[in-house]
Amino acid sequence: MDKRFLHHIWTRIRAIKTIYLASAFVLSAVICLSALRSNNLTMSRLRSEVYTADKNGGNVEAALQTLRTYVGAHMNTALTSGSNSVYPPIQLRYTYQRLLQTAQAQSEAQNGHVYTQAEYYCQQLNPVSFSGRTRVPCVENYVATHGVHLPSIPAALYEFDFVSPKWSPDLAGWSLLVTALLLLATVLRYGLGYWARHWL
Secondary structure: OOHHHHHHHHHHHHOOOHHHHHHHHHHHHHHHHHHHHHHHHHHHHHHHHHHHHHHHOOOHHHHHHHHHHHHHHOOOOOEOOOOOOOOOOEEOHHHHHHHHHHHHHHHHHHHHHHHHHHHHHHHHHOOOOOOHHHHHHHHHHHHHHHOOOOOOOOHHHHEEOEOOOOOOOOHHHHHHHHHHHHHHHHHHHHHHHHHHHHHO
16 A cells, blocks of 8 residues: 555544543443443342332232343343352242242141041041040041142242343443443554554
């Protein structure tokens, strides 16, 4: 290439000072970090609202849906299990305990009814026995075979992982993109300046 042409291009590029690009990069990086932090703080607030609804018996599903929607649309908001995750997955402990208590109460009520049936059955089976020696094993056996067992409630139904996108079209995402472009422009401008000083 003609050196005169390259020198002409360099005089145009030289007007863009490296310090301006570096300053714009720093400003954009600060905005990016602030936006990422804001995303994370909003996620933490929404997560707390889920826990509050869970503890107070509120509308957990609506709070979960709000959190799920926010996490799915913003970067730096992931709530996933794993060794390097900042937060554990959402665990609806109180909802799970309430369901377990309801199941236990229903099981106890049904087992009480089974116990009454067992006494009647064993009395019919051994009508002349007044001592508990023959009836007690009969009742125990009847309850063991006809009793209602507590249903298994998988805890996984009340634990949730939410994955955030790697990049999102919000302030954090766009400022991250601008920061990367400004870093590249700063490095290129510095490199062109070094090259021009030594070769032009």
